[in-house]
Amino acid sequence: MTSIEELVKTRGWSDEEARLRNAIAEIGKLCYAKGFIVGADGNISARMSDGTVLITPAGAMKGFLSPEHMAHVDMQGRVLDNGPKCSTETGIHLVSYMERPEMRAVLHCHPPHAVALTIAGIDLQTPVIPEIIVTIGGIPTAPYGTPGTEELPESIRAIVKCSDTLVMQNHGSVTLGTNLLDAFKKLDMLEHTAKILWLAHSIGKVNALPPDAVKRLLDTRRSLGVTTTNTLENRCGLPR
Numbered sequence: 001m002t003s004i005e006e007l008v009k010t011r012g013w014s015d016e017e018a019r020l021r022n023a024i025a026e027i028g029k030l031c032y033a034k035g036f037i038v039g040a041d042g043n044i045s046a047r048m049s050d051g052t053v054l055i056t057p058a059g060a061m062k063g064f065l066s067p068e069h070m071a072h073v074d075m076q077g078r079v080l081d082n083g084p085k086c087s088t089e090t091g092i093h094l095v096s097y098m099e100r101p102e103m104r105a106v107l108h109c110h111p112p113h114a115v116a117l118t119i120a121g122i123d124l125q126t127p128v129i130p131e132i133i134v135t136i137g138g139i140p141t142a143p144y145g146t147p148g149t150e151e152l153p154e155s156i157r158a159i160v161k162c163s164d165t166l167v168m169q170n171h172g173s174v175t176l177g178t179n180l181l182d183a184f185k186k187l188d189m190l191e192h193t194a195k196i197l198w199l200a201h202s203i204g205k206v207n208a209l210p211p212d213a214v215k216r217l218l219d220t221r222r223s224l225g226v227t228t229t230n231t232l233e234n235r236c237g238l239p240r
Contacts, residue, residue, distance in 0.1 A: 007067055020046045020054050021067035023180045027107070028056060032063025036109040036187060042172065045093040046105045046180055051075060055093060057084035091153035096176055099161045103176040105183040110172040111191035113198045114139070118169050122201065124194060125231065125238060126208050132193050133209070133217045136165050137230035139190055140237025144169040162236035164229050165190050 007018040024044050031037045031044070042062055045055035056062055057071045071086035073079055075094055079086060093106045117124060118141055125138035132138070140163050145155030156174060159166045164176045165186050173190055177183030200206045209217075218233060220226075231237060 011068065016048055017054070018067065020048060020180075021070050024054060024056060024070055025065045025067055027180050027184050028062035028065050030184060031107070031109055031187070032061070034188075034191075036111045036173075036191060037062050038110070042107070042109040043087040043089050043093065044105075044107050044180070045090075047097050047103070052080060053090075053093060053097065055086050055090055058087045088148040089152065091150065092156060092174060095153040095157050096160045096174065099157060100176055103164075103178060103183075105177045105180040107175045107177075107180075107183045107187050108172055109175075109187055111187065111194065114167050114173050114191055114194035115171065117194050117197060118167050118171075120201075122197060124167060124190075124197065126197070126206065127214045127232060128200070128206065128208055129193060129196060130209075130217055132189065133214055133232060134221055134224070134226060135228055135230070136163075136186065136189065137218075137232035137234075138237075139163075139165045139167055139193065140231060142166050142168045142174075144171070147171065159237055162229065162234050163231045166237075167194075 004018045007013060008015055024046055027044055040059050040061055043056045044062060045053050047053050053073050054070045055073060056065060057069055060069060071079060071084045072081050073086050077090050077094060089108060092108050096106045125140055127133050140159050142156045142159050145151035156166060167173050173187060175183045175186040175190060177186060
């Protein structure tokens with residue numbers, strides 16, 4: 001593998017750009033290996049300190065990319081540096097960065113258990129797993145939006161304002177992170193939660209934890225030093 005130093009020297013990229021391009025490629029391999037994406041599905045991006053965005057290119061298999069393959073776009077989605085064409089789903093990423101400027105990475109993937117639950121109409125916000133309740137709270141579902149159109153990014157806009165994780169009806173997931181590994185961690189948690197719910201529903205009735213138990217878990221966040229966005233606290237995607 002080409003080192004970061006070699007990429008800076010041979011490609012003329014900054015150290016930041018070289019590292020992010022390399023990290024996107026590595027996260028793509030992880031997502032592909034774990035079955036979160038197949039074929040040319042999904043897209044992965046990182047926002048640089050100058051406000052521009054590096055994102056996986058259109059039609060590419062995300063498990064087999066190298067740093068030089070990434071597209072480089074501005075916040076209007078215009079391709080920079082005469083580089084590769086970006087994904088038609090770039091709008092998902094741009095809306096996420098617009099609404100959550102503190103976030104530096106976005107992963108859009110198709111984790112199978114999570115997508116299957118949206119097709120079956122099963123709510124991933126159901127409070128059943130203590131660790132998820134304490135950290136992200138739950139996983140809201142965004143309404144269906146047609147891929148490749150403005151409907152898709154607009155379908156998630158309200159939810160990304162208040163949640164780091166979401167699933168899009170009949171489509172896939174979106175996870176936001178302060179860096180690429182943080183976004184991947186939330187994707188891992190999302191699909192693990194979905195798999196547990198899938199198994200529980202296949203066995204029998206799913207019993208959510210009662211409100212008093214959920215409250216006690218949320219009360220532990222302060223003592224544990226957990227400060228992540230939590231959808232059960234802010235009621236993101238839940239009745240007010």
